[in-house]
Amino acid sequence: MHIYTLLTQLLWEQLSLHIQAHFLWDFPNHEAPMTIPEQKTNWNKNWKNEKIGFHQAQTSPSLLQYAHILDEERTILVPLCGKTLDMHFLHQRNHCVIGVELIPKAIDDFFQEWGVVPTKKKDRFWYEQITIINQNIFAIQPPTIPTIDGIFDRAALVALPTHIRAQYARHLLTLLKDEGTLLLITYDLPRSQEKGPPFAVRQNDVPKLFARASSVELLKEIHKTPKEEPSLSSRGVAWSKEHVWLIRK
Numbered sequence: 001m002h003i004y005t006l007l008t009q010l011l012w013e014q015l016s017l018h019i020q021a022h023f024l025w026d027f028p029n030h031e032a033p034m035t036i037p038e039q040k041t042n043w044n045k046n047w048k049n050e051k052i053g054f055h056q057a058q059t060s061p062s063l064l065q066y067a068h069i070l071d072e073e074r075t076i077l078v079p080l081c082g083k084t085l086d087m088h089f090l091h092q093r094n095h096c097v098i099g100v101e102l103i104p105k106a107i108d109d110f111f112q113e114w115g116v117v118p119t120k121k122k123d124r125f126w127y128e129q130i131t132i133i134n135q136n137i138f139a140i141q142p143p144t145i146p147t148i149d150g151i152f153d154r155a156a157l158v159a160l161p162t163h164i165r166a167q168y169a170r171h172l173l174t175l176l177k178d179e180g181t182l183l184l185i186t187y188d189l190p191r192s193q194e195k196g197p198p199f200a201v202r203q204n205d206v207p208k209l210f211a212r213a214s215s216v217e218l219l220k221e222i223h224k225t226p227k228e229e230p231s232l233s234s235r236g237v238a239w240s241k242e243h244v245w246l247i248r249k
Contacts, residue, residue, distance in 0.1 A: 044103055059086055060154050060185070062220070062222075062242070062244045063090075063183070065244075066183055067090075067093060069181060070150045072149075073149035073181055075095065075097075075146050075147060076095045076148075077100070077148045077150070078151075079156040079172070080100065080101065080102070080155060081101050081110075083107075083113065084099075086152060086154060087099055087110075087130055088114070090152065091128065097129060097130045098148070100132070100133050100137050100140055101132055101134060107125055111127065123135055138167070145175070148175045148176050148177060148180065149176075150181045150183070151180070151183070151184075152182075153172070153183070154185045157169070157184065157186060157201060158185075158197065158198035158199055158200075159198060165205075166209060173213060178249055181249075182210075182245075182246075182249070183244070184247055185242060185244055186203075186243045186245065187200060187240050188202060188240065189237055189239075201243075206218075206243070213249055215246075216245065216247050217245065217247070218243060219246050221241055221244075222241065224239065224240045224241070225238070226238070226239075
């Protein structure tokens with residue numbers, strides 16, 4: 001029996017027809033248009049030493065509040081996903097979830113903590129309707145993945161230094177289908193205390209970064225102090241502002 005027939009039968013038991021139709025494709029070995037070697041070295045070290053303060057032990061409160069915005073979007077991309085529980089939440093809302101993560105340990109931890117053994121093919125790991133691709137986000141190109149209906153970015157843009165952000169924003173819009181939805185969370189910090197990651201993203205920078213989108217709307221601003229967010233105190237940060245954005249291509 002042809003190998004793709006066997007794979008299709010396997011995926012049929014686990015995934016929806018939507019995912020089957022696309023995830024049998026092989027990912028070519030693209031040379032990334034931009035690599036992030038310094039970030040990869042630091043991120044590998046942080047995961048190895050369990051210095052993952054960016055990881056939240058619960059679903060993002062902002063995602064809980066605004067998840068309905070993504071309800072009409074079938075396939076959701078979560079860039080730089082780590083082992084975020086947000087992927088479980090989106091899966092439970094009947095989305096097909098595609099995470100992209102550069103660090104193998106983060107992927108291993110995600111499935112181990114879920115208590116499942118994923119199916120693996122090359123750089124893809126999947127179980128049910130959650131797939132994580134072990135790749136540099138810039139190496140992911142539209143021909144190699146299903147149509148991306150929506151994107152949820154809680155900790156990706158803020159993990160990237162300033163000189164990468166413009167290309168990253170353009171890349172997200174390239175991956176997103178026409179009229180697709182991006183739910184984005186950014187953070188602002190005092191200028192004198194903004195050593196990252198997470199890196200501060202100024203409120204007026206987001207419309208510029210996503211100038212090619214059809215609309216960029218600020219949904220909410222949440223002001224936090226060390227009393228409300230203890231991690232700010234340990235980082236020596238006086239306050240932070242969380243901004244929740246709705247961006248439509």
